[in-house]
Amino acid sequence: MGALRKEDVAGLITFLEQNKDRDGDVTLNDVIDLAEMMTGSMHEFLGAVQPTITAELTAIAGEISRLKTEILQLRPNDMKDNQIPEAGRELDAIVEATESATETIMESAEKIMAADDDMDPAEYRAFVNDKMIEMFEACAFQDITGQRISKVVSALNAIDRRVTGFVERLRITEGDDAPAEETDEDRRKRDLILHGPQHAGEGVSQSDVDDMMSQGSQDEIDKLFG
Structure with missing residues (x-):
């Protein structure tokens, strides 16, 4: 200079x-x-x-x-306008199909349990068969649900590949990630261990819950539901 x-x-x-x-x-x-x-x-x-x-x-x-x-190359508009909304619609459809099937199965089971004991055996058998067929037909939602879940997984994998490639090309390392900002809801879930359904081998087992309930005081138990 x-x-x-x-x-x-x-x-x-x-x-x-x-x-x-x-x-x-x-x-x-x-x-x-x-x-x-x-x-x-x-x-x-x-x-x-x-x-x-x-x-x-x-x-x-x-x-x-x-x-x-x-x-x-990340194609953000495609993710925002197509893949993510489509995955959301598929998940909504899965919830609706599951609710409908569950309702049908429960109604059929309730009708079988409430059937008149004095009903003619042949008539009772035909009635039960009809309700069982309804339950089997309701269970068929699993096939369509599996297809919908496959679409969601495919969309998530495509997004994951694009984002991973983007991160690699930018040479961003794991240590460069900014710390996640914890919200009040996240903090409550962490404090109360509200993680929802867990996969096999994860989370708290029923025996752990039984031990905690038997050893803890009523005040400690009440805090879990505060």
Whole structure:
């Protein structure tokens, strides 16, 4: 990087010494002379700095362009407008089908349990067969549900592949992740261990619950449901 030349510094000192006793009586010509002198003294400095600044700005522009390309390859609009909404619709349909099937099965079972004991055996057998067929037909929702779940898993895998590729191309390491901000609801779930249904081998077993309920005081138990 360039530095001020000795002759430029000497010129500035001379100018300031000549005008230090003028009690602020500075003319426009004095200002112009000083500006010309400063411009001349900085010319070499700016000439040395300019290539560095230009290279830095070029590098920044290139990085921005690369990030834009990476984001376009991520296809965020497709995820936002198609894949994520479609996965949401499939999950809604799964919930509706499960609710409908459960209701049908429970109603059929209740009708069988409430059947008249004095009903003719043949008539009772036919009645039970009809209700059992209704229950079997309701269980057929599992096939469609499995297909819907496969669509959701496929969409999530596609999103995962894109995001993973995006992270790898940006060279983001695991340690670079910003700490997740815990909400009040997340904190409550953590404190009360409200994690919902767990997979096999995870979570708290029934024996653990029994031990906790038998050893804990009523106040401690009440806190779990506070």
